[in-house]
Amino acid sequence: xxxxxxxxxxxxxxxxxxEVVSKVSSTLHTPLMSGANAIHGIILVGAIIVAxxxxxxxxxxxxxxxxxxxxxxxxxxxxxxxxxxxxxxxxKRVVPPDGKSAAVxxxxxxxxx
Amino acid sequence: xxxxxxxxxxxxxxxxxxxxxxxxxxxNSPRTARRGNLVGAFGAVLAVATVxxxxxxxxxxxxxGAMVVGSGVAAPVARQVRMTQMPQxxxxxxxxxxxxxxxxxxxxxxxTEDRWVRVAIVFTLLVGAVSFAGSAITFxxxxxxxxxxxxxxxxxxxxxxxxxxxxxxxxxxVVFSGSxxxxxxxxxxxxxxxxxxxxxxxxxxxxxxxSLLNAFTGLAVAASGLVLGNVLLxxxxxxxxxxxxxxxxxxxxxxxxxxxxxLFGAFKxxxxxxxxxxxxxxxxxxxxxxxxxxxxxxQRVIIVPGYxxxxxxxxxxxxxxxxxxxxRGIDVDxxxxxxxxxxxxxxxxxxxxxNVPYESLKEMGEINSEFRTADVALVVGANDxxxxxxxxTPGSPIYGMPILEVADARQVVFLKxxxxxxxAGIENELMYEPQTTLLFGxxxxxxxxxxxxxxxxxxx
Numbered sequence: 001x002x003x004x005x006x007x008x009x010x011x012x013x014x015x016x017x018x019e020v021v022s023k024v025s026s027t028l029h030t031p032l033m034s035g036a037n038a039i040h041g042i043i044l045v046g047a048i049i050v051a052x053x054x055x056x057x058x059x060x061x062x063x064x065x066x067x068x069x070x071x072x073x074x075x076x077x078x079x080x081x082x083x084x085x086x087x088x089x090x091x092k093r094v095v096p097p098d099g100k101s102a103a104v105x106x107x108x109x110x111x112x113x
Numbered sequence: 114x115x116x117x118x119x120x121x122x123x124x125x126x127x128x129x130x131x132x133x134x135x136x137x138x139x140x141n142s143p144r145t146a147r148r149g150n151l152v153g154a155f156g157a158v159l160a161v162a163t164v165x166x167x168x169x170x171x172x173x174x175x176x177x178g179a180m181v182v183g184s185g186v187a188a189p190v191a192r193q194v195r196m197t198q199m200p201q202x203x204x205x206x207x208x209x210x211x212x213x214x215x216x217x218x219x220x221x222x223x224x225t226e227d228r229w230v231r232v233a234i235v236f237t238l239l240v241g242a243v244s245f246a247g248s249a250i251t252f253x254x255x256x257x258x259x260x261x262x263x264x265x266x267x268x269x270x271x272x273x274x275x276x277x278x279x280x281x282x283x284x285x286x287v288v289f290s291g292s293x294x295x296x297x298x299x300x301x302x303x304x305x306x307x308x309x310x311x312x313x314x315x316x317x318x319x320x321x322x323x324s325l326l327n328a329f330t331g332l333a334v335a336a337s338g339l340v341l342g343n344v345l346l347x348x349x350x351x352x353x354x355x356x357x358x359x360x361x362x363x364x365x366x367x368x369x370x371x372x373x374x375x376l377f378g379a380f381k382x383x384x385x386x387x388x389x390x391x392x393x394x395x396x397x398x399x400x401x402x403x404x405x406x407x408x409x410x411x412q413r414v415i416i417v418p419g420y421x422x423x424x425x426x427x428x429x430x431x432x433x434x435x436x437x438x439x440x441r442g443i444d445v446d447x448x449x450x451x452x453x454x455x456x457x458x459x460x461x462x463x464x465x466x467x468n469v470p471y472e473s474l475k476e477m478g479e480i481n482s483e484f485r486t487a488d489v490a491l492v493v494g495a496n497d498x499x500x501x502x503x504x505x506t507p508g509s510p511i512y513g514m515p516i517l518e519v520a521d522a523r524q525v526v527f528l529k530x531x532x533x534x535x536x537a538g539i540e541n542e543l544m545y546e547p548q549t550t551l552l553f554g555x556x557x558x559x560x561x562x563x564x565x566x567x568x569x570x571x572x573x
Binding site for chain 1: 129133134136137138140141142143146147149150151153154157160161164165168169170171172173175176178179180182183184186187188190191192194196199200202203206207209210212213214216217219220221223224229323324327330331333334335337338339341342343344345346347348349350351352353354355356357358359360363364367451456457458459461462465466476
């Protein structure tokens, strides 16, 4: 693709990036940052392309290191974001490890407020 | 393997890019956030599947093996990490992404003669290396592997300037010569710049730096897309770069800080480093029973949870204490500072995990005027977010940060581990005020003692 087309796409993507996150409440700053963090793990695509074209063993080794790092970024990023967001979801209770908060759970249902 | 038509490749990449935009859009609202994240993950899977079928690939078993290793390490860690340690994990994932981008650019250097492509290569190398090294330092600060105070030494600005100048020189030389040795030098200079950039940042500002480095990695990924001529990398990287920049500014605004002030504030030296001396002025410390009496005969109690509560895993006990007090007819709320914990929104996540009902969680703007009517403000493991120095001491590192106005409450009770200052490394004058009572000890143990003492009180 020629340079001007790539430049056009870049500039448009900047505006989309600005637009899409303006007016986010501070409660969601952390998950949003974490989600954006996962998205740049897509450098994995670049790492795969480079590794797929490597013929020298040293080049392959470095490229595979890049694949490992990029996969960690991509997979870990999406998983940790999902875990964060799980907490934001409604009232579904998780069984606590110490069993203590069963009382809390029952009590909080009975709250009148 | 037969390859698919390049038009299909482009369309599939476009679909993946749309998924990423929808993911960021979804993350704007609590209702759609989880779905948004899944859409993003779907886009990523789509893009990775596409790359395998679109270009001629050697070494496929090796690549798949490397992907198994990468996800085999990252997924369990991401699944099992304690929620209190989440910020440093995000920093870590961000750093390895930047590192991957830098390595990709390094390897592409041999494949091009084009000077403009080399410009994109040196940009990716430098920014990716800064992001990698900077994230490593933020990780060490958050994990408390090193001091959380700003690290400043004489000559730091000069050293930083020299490293940046050398990096620019090396970058120009790489663009004109294509030398691999010089590219490696540039990589090392980038790593040094990343370390020097983050060292002087104070502990409380670290989350903002994570967000900034996140935007940096996005830019590095976008530039690597220009190197490889891959539109998806350009779009995804630019999206993260742009949204990360906005997010960094929004976070800084929520803490009453400017991004430039955070990065370069400590360079000016002086009071920004915080006072190290722990003063030996008298404080009023008391027993759990006394605190229980204060709480048990109050009308209205506001609990201010901080990172100390989360570290001690005391959320469940705090929730039980709130219930015990409510059973006595006392009005109890939790006051959540926007940056309570270590990142904006972090405390909401932690308390939600501990099953504290949403309606008890009050945001700062909502609760601040209510401290005046509160009999007791119970500060559990928080310090900087209630420190009046943010309003009264212009030289203080947290000056200008909005705080919870606990000083307005009739009584203030601090549950603290010790007199050690908070994450920002500054003392809290509030602890020496006559209305303040301190109860020393681990947050969870102290809460448990107070809880049993409250239960032992006779109903009045």
